[in-house]
Amino acid sequence: MKNNKWGLILLGLAIFVIGVTFPFWYGKEKTAPPALSLETPEIAGSADKKCVEDKAFMRANHMKLLNAWRDEAVREGKRIYTAKDGRTFEKSLTGSCIRCHSNKEQFCDRCHNYVGAKPSCFDCHIVPAEVKK
Amino acid sequence: MTPNRRDFLKIAGASALTIMTPAIFVPAWAKNSIVMPPGQGLAPQKALAAKRWAMAVDLTKCTANCADCIVACHAIHNVPEFGNPKDEVKWIWTEPFASVFPGESPAYSGEKLQKMRPPVFCNHCENPPCVRVCPTKATFRRSDGIVMMDYHRCIGCRLCMAACPYGARSMNYRDPRPFTAKINPDFPTRTKGVVEKCNFCEERLAKGTLPACVEACRQKALTFGDADDPRSDIRRLLETRFSLRRRAHLGTGPQIYYLL
Numbered sequence: 382m383k384n385n386k387w388g389l390i391l392l393g394l395a396i397f398v399i400g401v402t403f404p405f406w407y408g409k410e411k412t413a414p415p416a417l418s419l420e421t422p423e424i425a426g427s428a429d430k431k432c433v434e435d436k437a438f439m440r441a442n443h444m445k446l447l448n449a450w451r452d453e454a455v456r457e458g459k460r461i462y463t464a465k466d467g468r469t470f471e472k473s474l475t476g477s478c479i480r481c482h483s484n485k486e487q488f489c490d491r492c493h494n495y496v497g498a499k500p501s502c503f504d505c506h507i508v509p510a511e512v513k514k
Numbered sequence: 515m516t517p518n519r520r521d522f523l524k525i526a527g528a529s530a531l532t533i534m535t536p537a538i539f540v541p542a543w544a545k546n547s548i549v550m551p552p553g554q555g556l557a558p559q560k561a562l563a564a565k566r567w568a569m570a571v572d573l574t575k576c577t578a579n580c581a582d583c584i585v586a587c588h589a590i591h592n593v594p595e596f597g598n599p600k601d602e603v604k605w606i607w608t609e610p611f612a613s614v615f616p617g618e619s620p621a622y623s624g625e626k627l628q629k630m631r632p633p634v635f636c637n638h639c640e641n642p643p644c645v646r647v648c649p650t651k652a653t654f655r656r657s658d659g660i661v662m663m664d665y666h667r668c669i670g671c672r673l674c675m676a677a678c679p680y681g682a683r684s685m686n687y688r689d690p691r692p693f694t695a696k697i698n699p700d701f702p703t704r705t706k707g708v709v710e711k712c713n714f715c716e717e718r719l720a721k722g723t724l725p726a727c728v729e730a731c732r733q734k735a736l737t738f739g740d741a742d743d744p745r746s747d748i749r750r751l752l753e754t755r756f757s758l759r760r761r762a763h764l765g766t767g768p769q770i771y772y773l774l
């Protein structure tokens with residue numbers, strides 16, 4: 382009777398651990414992060430091919446950067462951004478980001494779809510290529 | 515076994531100390547790296563600046579059946595055309611003289627004044643009631659006097675529409691994009707559930723150009739400038755000509771001056 386009780390407890394624990402960790406191991410090798418396309422005429426034509434900040438920073442923090450840009454440009458009227466290396470940019474989603482990354486569907490959307498993020502930027506902001514279509 | 519008072523206090527003290535442990539011993543994986551974007555914000559150099567932006571509308575020059583200012587403004591700012599007066603979105607529009615100036619009813623005024631439909635705008639009030647009622651601070655007053663909207667923050671509660679005595683604010687009851695004839699990519703559209711109004715073309719001022727309506731007016735009836743600067747064109751006009759403001763008795767301090 383006593384052994385049986387421990388067996389049930391361990392079985393229950395095993396099911397619990399499998400259930401909790403399921404999202405971490407299921408599909409681990411089945412989907413690969415999407416390849417983001419940098420093939421736009423603007424990027425091909427630019428000499429240094431550098432984003433506002435370095436790639437790792439942008440990949441991790443672009444949403445924080447955009448939120449800071451939004452608040453500073455709209456509410457404080459500060460519309461020029463000075464990057465770490467001293468280059469300056471206009472704080473504008475359509476005017477700066479989308480000017481280079483004009484392929485929203487191959488750049489923004491691929492990764493947002495992969496991670497299930499649904500930013501509402503483009504409910505209002507405009508991708509010029511989509512308007513011309 | 516029941517613990518005595520001394521043991522109980524020891525255990526309680528030790529437990530309280532453990533609360534501080536995470537603050538002292540932080541494992542690397544638990545560090546939350548809050549990264550603030552580097553660099554500082556600047557205002558563009560060529561931007562037009564003022565202490566108090568204001569506009570004068572010369573009603574002696576404004577002609578009937580002309581909508582140049584409205585067309586230019588609405589095209590640049592992607593103002594939708596729903597084709598339904600209940601859903602109408604307007605940044606500039608016209609109203610009969612009697613409803614623009616309900617307090618002013620000259621008894622034997624000429625036919626010209628009676629039939630006139632002056633253009634009306636957001637008045638960019640000195641003391642804006644819309645700013646006072648906005649629960650999210652989506653509408654705010656800039657230091658240069660522009661009453662501006664941060665569409666990102668608007669929750670569509672429409673308190674500002676109820677508060678504005680000029681009807682200068684319009685709600686997007688439907689998604690405006692399909693109803694915008696030609697989308698100007700340089701200015702965002704709005705989305706369903708967001709209120710909008712004239713912004714004194716602050717996006718153009720930042721680039722160093724005058725508001726679209728002022729540039730579009732062929733009669734040169736619109737004068738835009740710094741009312742706080744004694745040498746500005748608008749200030750000279752206001753000092754030499756007689757002007758009316760819409761419902762100034764309400765204490766809102768409207769900054770659109772109608773020259774008669």
